[in-house]
Amino acid sequence: MAFMRKILYLLLVSFLSEIIFADNVNVYTSRHYDSDDALYEEFTKETGIKVNIISGKGSALLERIKSEGKNSPADIFFTVDAGNLWKVQKEGLFQSIKSEKILSSVPAELRGPNDEWTAVAKRARVIFYNPMKIRSSEIKGLTYEDLANEEWRNRIVIRSSSNMYNQSLVASLIANLGEENAEIWAKNLVKNFARKPQGNDRSQIIAVSNGEADLAIANSYYIGIMLSGSAGKEQQEAAKNVKIHFPNQNDRGVHINISGAGILKSSPNPVNANLFLEFLLSKRVQKYMVDKSYEYPIVKGVLPSSEISSFGLNFKEDNTAVRQFGELNPKAIRLMDRSGWK
Amino acid sequence: MGDLILELRNLSHSYDGKEISLNNTTLAVNKAERVSILGPSGSGKSTLLRLIAGLEKPYSGTITIQGKIVSSVNQMVAPEKRNVGLVVQEKALFPHLTVAKNIGFGIRKNQEKAKIISDLLNLFKIEHLLNKYPHEISGGEQQRTALARSMAPDPELLMLDEPFSALDKELKEELYAELDQIFKERKQTIVLVTHDLDEAKVLSEKQINLENT
């Protein structure tokens, strides 16, 4: 009987939780880092506002928000996928961010066209190489475009086209080169693959480290995780063999992706939501966040983690395309399908 | 004396380390001879047939079929290579096959298969059942099918282990007469195990009491 009572209690709590804690901010997030949990606790400690979380795939959360309509309990939509931010923005579900604190510390190109959302952290999609195997003259000035050249035949590894970071990279090439040229590029890049796309970004870095391939395209923060040793000694050793090259430094800059968030129009707690975003974009929290996630901070004056900083900080970023990823993403997938990028 | 079909010498058997009551059975059966083995339950009658069929291994002694040793302490010929048939009282028909297919199951001569099946269906008066499944026919019909099936490969020796004990008296007597006829016609060598002396007398020329051997 005691057990049944416990279960009933559980059911009851699940109904009442919103009433018991009057001061709430409800976050729908596709970003689920352990370190973020600690941040949310910190926020509650500082402000007395409880952070309620539902995490899941961005696209599924988006459907839930859409279905819930004006009754949605969601205050904030927080995602690692800029495409989903764009979709919510396009559906007109975000309200504009008014906070001066945020608007003054986040560059305009890392916010929605009408400040519907703001970036919270960013990562670069860079080229990894093994300096023992590749001459610096070969790598110097290398661009994404160059990767399609014949000299790299069977020398490049990258993960599958189902991965959203590859989709946004291709989207950025469509934005910069036009669809036709991007498709020629993709077709030639596929010819240069050292193996059928497989594994995650880390597998690509490992393939370069152990000589299976000469170049790997992967996100910057993975090397930080590997170097930190939290993924095991072997990966730590493997990571020490590789270096990062930031492509397109002489023109538009390296391709970046963002984690971002916005406040929903239907938000029942807009004031709290605003406080929450300001909190995420405060210098102290930014530093804490990037130290744990190995991303790059959004706010000026904050340094990335030491592991990431060691690869250099003064690189040029291709910010222009961030707003366009979402719009071009479907085109990018179809283009990759056509070019045989598995 | 005709050809010797079956010969048992000093046969004994044990189960779970216990020797059971076959007590050095010795027996010889000639071609076309019909022998009954009588005895109360627990006397090892069924075990004897299972030993002959090769479903169990003897503890000591030898079994010879058509002059070839098939069972001894260090020799075992697999049951499917002994050319013997066995009909038991339990339901042993294949539930997923029709009557005709059950009967045809053991026939290896492919050209004659259809003819053998139809002959046996006629012989056992079950022509009308050929496309029925075992669960659709009566107990008597099931037993007729089982008999027909075991005779289909034309075994040198047919063994019957109380095949009629589940049937009622009338049905039994009807079957006795028919079987007597069939066995005679085909010169079938038979070893029958039963506890019913009347049955033994109708179906065999020679009766052996297991306890007395």
Add this chain to the structure above:
Amino acid sequence: MLPFTLLIIFCAPIFIVLSSLFGEYSDNWIHLYNYVLVDYVSSTIFLISGVSVLVFFIGTITAWIVTNYDFYGKSFFEWSLILPLSIPPYILAYTFTGLFDPFGDANNLIRNIFNLGSDVSIFPNVRNIYGAIVVFSFTLYPYVYLVSRSAFLNQSKSMKESARLLGLSEIGVFFKLSLPIIRPAAIGGLMLVIMETLSDFGAVDHFAIQTFTTGIFRTWQGMYDLQTAMQLASLLLLAVGLFFILERNSRNKAAFSSNDSSFRPENEIRLSNMKSLWAFLICFIPLFIGFILPITELIYWAFESESSFINQKFIQTSFNSISLAIISGLLTAFLALIINFSIRFKPGTIINRLSSLLSIGYAVPGLILAVGMVQLLIYIDNNFLDSTNIVLTGSIFGLLLAYIIKTYALANSSIESGYERITSSMDDSSKLLGSTGWGMLARVHLPLLKTSFLTATLLVMSEVVKELPATLILRPFNFETLAVSTYIYAAEERMFQAASPAIAIVLIGLIPIFFLSKMIRSSNKLG
């Protein structure tokens, strides 16, 4: 009326998914048709065929060995062979890459032992369709093992002996007699395996294989085209439905469940030492690949993890998982019981069809089904409950509803086969003795179906503990289950931290499996 109403509610999310077929067809169809659809379909067919063949043989051969032979370890394997059911396919996929990737633990171990260079990899690449076939086969074969085992137990010894005397060898009896007899039952189990393989996203995504299911997600999440994604899912559902009907028809013709068996416990043939070793190995390999290997790797990871995992949150999470599993297990089994009871007295009605539809819902990818569920729950919320507040969506009740829909196939298959064993003469005597309607259900059927009911509950429980996609999107705020915790870490490939909740999933999955195996052991004595 009750069964009908319940079924309509539970089938609604499936209807919502299917209704996409009547909507508009976007230009993406032309693209899919021109470039990828053939690949999706062919790789999915290859995956399903590979899994089916492997599962069929693993399941039936191991079941045959443990029911017919006495060998070293037999009584252990009899129950332990179902243990892999507690490992979700995606977790086996993660441990496989953790072990067999170039820098995986298995490769590292071999390199350390033999002092090899870091460019040497012993084990083959698992991130491909063959790896996926192995992952699904070795986690899902217990569904076939369970049904095959009880079917083999029902085969009489005399029947098999007759076959020997009619010329079949020992192996011949298995292939030509015993296997054909249990084929319908084994195919029933295989259907569950196929549906679960089709609906899985985690494992195939981790291995980066392009299947129909990953195609559905690419279309939705990459092309932002939910409509086309749902249309693709509907096609998948229709294909499974067609398969289902074909299977039903083949089963109807062979209505010969021989329950009048004269099964005797001394049935087993004792094996010689050499053969005993073979039997041991054949049973050990599936257990090793499907259970021992992943659990060892998970435990290793858990020890590598710096954070201690037994804390307040972990206990709460485990409690959430357990209670959800028990409640949804019982509810789903009850639903299947009520539905099958009504079908028994009114066969061929709409209820029958709806029940089949709900069953094949098992094959719909969880996240797609979840979208249908969200729409259903919000519809109920807005129209029947509170129009200014969202009550049902994001509540435990909504979650339970989702679990019932997702796992109905498991409960239904178990209850259905239980009902096949109750003869209509039992119903007649029950009526004559004054028990009719629901009274008959309570006083006659339920006691007779005790084992089936329990099996249904336990199968649902072990599935609910593993369930992820629907839980993720439908759960209340801050409500975590073990599968969610595992996913949160695993999605970031932080396997050390993912290991503890994954082990807990397995441990909790072991509870229903412990009871299942206890039933298996006692069924030996009952016959």
